[in-house]
Amino acid sequence: MRFSRKTLGIPYAVFLLLFVVAPLLVLFYYAFTNGKGEFTLQNLTDFFTDPNTLGTLAYSLAIAAVTTAVCLLIAYPVAYILATSKLKAKSVIIMIFVMPMWINFSLRITALKEILTLVEGNLARYPFLNSVIGMTYDFLPFMILPIYNTIVKLDGSLTEAARDLGANDRMAFLRVTLPLSLPGIISGISMVFLPAMTNYVVLDMLYNSTYIMGSLISSYFAAFNWHGGSMIALVLLGIICLFTLLSDSGDEKTARTGGALL
Amino acid sequence: MSRKIVRIAVPVLVLLFLYVPILILALYSFTDATQIGAIRSFTLKNYVTLFSTEELRSMIVGTILLALGAALLATILGTLGAIGSFYSRKRTSSAIATVNQIPVINADVVTGFSLCILLVVVFGVSKDSYIPLVVGHVTLCAPFVYLSVIPKLKQMDSSLYEAAMDLGATPAQALFRVVIPQILGGMVSGFSLAVTLSLDDYFIATYTKPATFDTISTYVVNATRGSQTDIKTALWALSTLIFVLVIVIVGVMNFNSGRAQKKEAEKA
Numbered sequence: 182m183r184f185s186r187k188t189l190g191i192p193y194a195v196f197l198l199l200f201v202v203a204p205l206l207v208l209f210y211y212a213f214t215n216g217k218g219e220f221t222l223q224n225l226t227d228f229f230t231d232p233n234t235l236g237t238l239a240y241s242l243a244i245a246a247v248t249t250a251v252c253l254l255i256a257y258p259v260a261y262i263l264a265t266s267k268l269k270a271k272s273v274i275i276m277i278f279v280m281p282m283w284i285n286f287s288l289r290i291t292a293l294k295e296i297l298t299l300v301e302g303n304l305a306r307y308p309f310l311n312s313v314i315g316m317t318y319d320f321l322p323f324m325i326l327p328i329y330n331t332i333v334k335l336d337g338s339l340t341e342a343a344r345d346l347g348a349n350d351r352m353a354f355l356r357v358t359l360p361l362s363l364p365g366i367i368s369g370i371s372m373v374f375l376p377a378m379t380n381y382v383v384l385d386m387l388y389n390s391t392y393i394m395g396s397l398i399s400s401y402f403a404a405f406n407w408h409g410g411s412m413i414a415l416v417l418l419g420i421i422c423l424f425t426l427l428s429d430s431g432d433e434k435t436a437r438t439g440g441a442l443l
Numbered sequence: 444m445s446r447k448i449v450r451i452a453v454p455v456l457v458l459l460f461l462y463v464p465i466l467i468l469a470l471y472s473f474t475d476a477t478q479i480g481a482i483r484s485f486t487l488k489n490y491v492t493l494f495s496t497e498e499l500r501s502m503i504v505g506t507i508l509l510a511l512g513a514a515l516l517a518t519i520l521g522t523l524g525a526i527g528s529f530y531s532r533k534r535t536s537s538a539i540a541t542v543n544q545i546p547v548i549n550a551d552v553v554t555g556f557s558l559c560i561l562l563v564v565v566f567g568v569s570k571d572s573y574i575p576l577v578v579g580h581v582t583l584c585a586p587f588v589y590l591s592v593i594p595k596l597k598q599m600d601s602s603l604y605e606a607a608m609d610l611g612a613t614p615a616q617a618l619f620r621v622v623i624p625q626i627l628g629g630m631v632s633g634f635s636l637a638v639t640l641s642l643d644d645y646f647i648a649t650y651t652k653p654a655t656f657d658t659i660s661t662y663v664v665n666a667t668r669g670s671q672t673d674i675k676t677a678l679w680a681l682s683t684l685i686f687v688l689v690i691v692i693v694g695v696m697n698f699n700s701g702r703a704q705k706k707e708a709e710k711a
Contacts, residue, residue: 185614186604190527190539193520193585197542200582204557205545207565258453266450273697274454281461283639283689287663288682292464294667295471299479321461371548379550382645382660386667395552395646402650407560414553425548 208418211411224412234397238416241393244309245377248316249324252373253366255317256324260365261358264332275329282322290386293318297387308389315383320376324369331365332358367428375421465686472679477672489680492673499662499677506642506658513580514637520581521588522630526622528589529596540593543586555579555650562651575651580641587640588633595629 215221228234259278263271281289297311298304304311335358343353379395392400394417401410467479472489474482493499524543528536546554562568562575570576603625607617623630645660652661659681666674 186530186618187527187535189523189618190525190531190535193524193527193589194539196520196524196581196585197539200558200561200578201542201545204554204561207561208553208557211560255457259457262450262454276693276697277458278454278461280689280693281465282643283693284465284682284685285659285663286643287645287660288678288685289465291663291667291678292468292682295468295479296464318460318464321457375548375550379552379646381552382664386664395550398552398556399649402556402559407564410556411560414556417550417553421548421550421553 205418208411208414211407212415215408224408227409228412228416234413237392237394237397240391241378241395244312244316244393245374247313248320248377249370249374251313251317252321252324253369256321256328256369257362257366260325260328261332261362264329264335271333275326278325279322286319287382287386290315290319290383294387304388308384308387308391311387312384312389315387316373316377316380319380319383320373323372323376327368327372328362328365331362331368335361371424371428375424378420379417465682468679469683469686472676472683477676489676492677493680493684496674496677499674499681502657502659502662503681505656509576509580509658510638510641513577513584513641514634516577517581517584517637518588518630518634521585521633522592522626524585525589525592525596525626525629526618529593543589546582546586547590551583551644551646552650554582555647558582558647559650570651571653571655573653573656576648576653576656579647579651580644583644583647584637584640587636588630591633591636592626592629595626599625 212224213220213222215223263275263278268274293315294304297314301307301311339361340353340357343357344350348356378393379398381393381396381399384391384393384396394413397413398410398417401407401413471479471482473485473487475484475486475488476482524539528539531539558575558579562578563570568574599622603621604617607621608614612620643660644658645664648658648661652658657665663678666678669675
């Protein structure tokens with residue numbers, strides 16, 4: 182059998198065109214047409230003039246921002262302490278922190294829900310708080326791992342040099358370690374922020390009936406409104422693109438699934 | 444001194460946050476309680492229900508088969524894609540790499556919704572054919588296989604393939620005897636990533652699956668809306684089993700990689 186190595190890529194290239202590029206094109210088509218197939222900006226103006234959808238966008242951004250901040254505040258100290266510890270088994274310990282992400286998320290949220298019900302009695306009382314706790318519970322490992330990976334690779338002699346040059350511990354951390362761990366922080370943020378805007382299952386399961394962007398897609402889907410749903414999907418895509426451009430996505434691919442540890 | 448306490452307390456507290464819910468649920472899965480609270484008696488009833496209820500059994504088997512099937516397809520496609528793009532011109536390979544990145548960073552809701560629109564609404568493919576579901580999961584997984592294989596190709600000595608050809612191997616032989624063994628590690632980790640992604644997915648499945656088929660995620664989410672307590676507590680048992688399975692797998696992997704590192708160290 183004669184073939185060149187290049188031709189091996191053709192099936193995958195065709196696959197990507199059919200199932201990654203084409204769906205996006207269809208999304209654009211549906212977002213800018215109406216039921217009769219005529220071009221329209223109606224869906225776009227509907228989204229940006231309807232107080233309900235704008236409210237949903239604001240609520241999603243709020244949940245995502247708070248969740249991301251909470252994750253970062255918890256994950257950074259943990260990642261830092263582990264990465265800088267002198268323990269031999271730290272690769273095993275980080276594994277224990279990351280392991281929950283291999284347990285099905287809906288089952289983990291079920292577990293959390295039972296505990297929260299026990300503590301709070303009625304989950305409906307603190308919907309926003311519960312959603313943030315749920316998302317933090319779900320996404321925390323995705324924040325810990327990239328930050329840990331960045332700090333553990335840092336050259337320890339840099340902080341030593343800073344100290345030799347007269348910096349105290351705090352200065353050495355603020356001026357050397359923190360700026361150098363920024364890539365890990367950014368990749369962690371992009372791992373948490375976007376899912377937090379769209380993972381409406383966490384809200385559903387914890388009895389928060391307020392919509393986020395993901396729930397909006399699902400409600401249009403349930404109502405067979407492909408045009409409106411496509412517009413929401415496009416808005417989300419826009420936010421994702423903006424985010425990717427800002428964060429200049431580096432190593433999130435490994436962070437998403439803990440691939441670095443496999 | 445206080446610093447030492449913080450260095451231990453912070454990670455321990457976070458571990459408790461991550462594990463206490465799972466562990467408490469595991470404890471209660473062995474009781475007849477229908478909600479967390481007082482324990483009256485211990486029983487294996489939930490485990491019996493889990494394995495004897497046809498609906499639950501077929502849901503678990505279906506989820507596993509889907510994950511393995513989608514991961515296998517994704518591994519074949521993603522690996523071929525990686526080899527092809529690695530040896531292509533710069534422009535082709537960077538185009539593939541860019542498009543490959545789309546499902547990785549895109550929200551799963553958007554991926555699932557857009558695939559459903561394309562396949563079901565535009566082309567009228569029936570969801571009952573399982574085609575949208577399998578395509579959806581392969582789309583979710585293949586990019587990660589591609590990303591795990593590419594680094595292995597970069598590490599590989601590029602003259603090996605040419606050497607095999609010069610020695611009279613056909614391209615197929617050179618591929619299977621020389622290239623594949625070199626990138627096998629990447630393929631295996633890509634495959635296992637694919638399995639975990641497929642097992643964890645809710646959003647793509649919910650937009651593309653047949654109405655009568657459920658994955659663990661879609662089943663659990665629907666079950667929490669229902670009021671069948673025996674199903675609810677049987678899912679606690681499922682959660683516990685998966686937890687134990689993950690511990691075993693991670694433990695074995697750690698043990699193996701530890702042994703491999705030791706061997707490396709002895710060689711050096």
